[in-house]
Amino acid sequence: MLPTFALLPHRACAQSGGGSASQGQNRQVRVLMRAHEQAQRSHLWRVAAWGGANLAVGVALMGASRRSSHPARFGYGLQSGIWGAVNLGIVGVGLSGGGPGAATGALAPALDAVRGYHDILLLNMGLNVAYTGVGAALLAAGYRDVESAASWRGHGAALIVQGLGLLALDGMALWGARGRLAELVDLAGRATLSMGPTGARLVLAL
Template sequence: MDALTVETRLTSVLGTWAAASVAVGAVLSVRESTRGFGRQTAAWGAVDGAIAAVGTRNRRRRGPTDPARLRKVLLVNAGLDVGYLALGAALLRTDRWRGDGAAVVVQGAFLLALDSAAAAAIPTGG
């Protein structure tokens, strides 16, 4: 798969995930028992949606991202995703932030899978 296809799929999948996260998060935010999970899910969805939109806009204006640069960014993001998983796990241990922590774990796990798979799919040219 070429780098442009990877980049296009990446922003498409991220945008779809973002829209679903905002919708599910909004619904779950209504009930007190799921408010923390819903709040975090909607917030992450909003940020992911903005990232996907900017990525799509930039690709249309400037063309595809240099494959080596895109791979580097994705690998850095994967490292951050591991940090999100650790933060979510720590929040899961608290009574007050358990729902938020569960949402951070879900978001971090998804993003780690997405970023890692996209980085692995970019041809290295060697």
């Protein structure tokens, strides 16, 4: 029976355990992953509510306004409606996939899944800041001597609202994902010795 060693870059820790320790860790991982999957679904439904509200507002504003007489209002409605439809489409794709599936009890796949989700949210946060910045630039340009200035103001204001709204939603999701990631990293930092069909597996945290 050959021992297999895995080194994890974390704080020094040395402890040994049998199958019960490994089973206990797997249970903890499954609990965290069930919470992670529920958090993902909740985030999608929040984005769906945000997208639906923006689509409804956008359609209402465009229906009640003429581009020629109320260009700012029409521009705001058009931009909001487009963003609402896009967000609803993204949510639809996410939910139609059937979710992430059964919660895994294996630590490495769980770490990969939560870290990947965390990194995507972090990227989205940066994009949301960029959307807000573009909206602010359009809004500022709309107060200068440019053609269709009022329309620029409408589109700019809508972009600012979208950027800030999505920043808040993604920020909430990122906060939760960061906490779950920290717990998984903490679990990875505990050295365990478990028995498997191919032999003993020792995980050392250095």
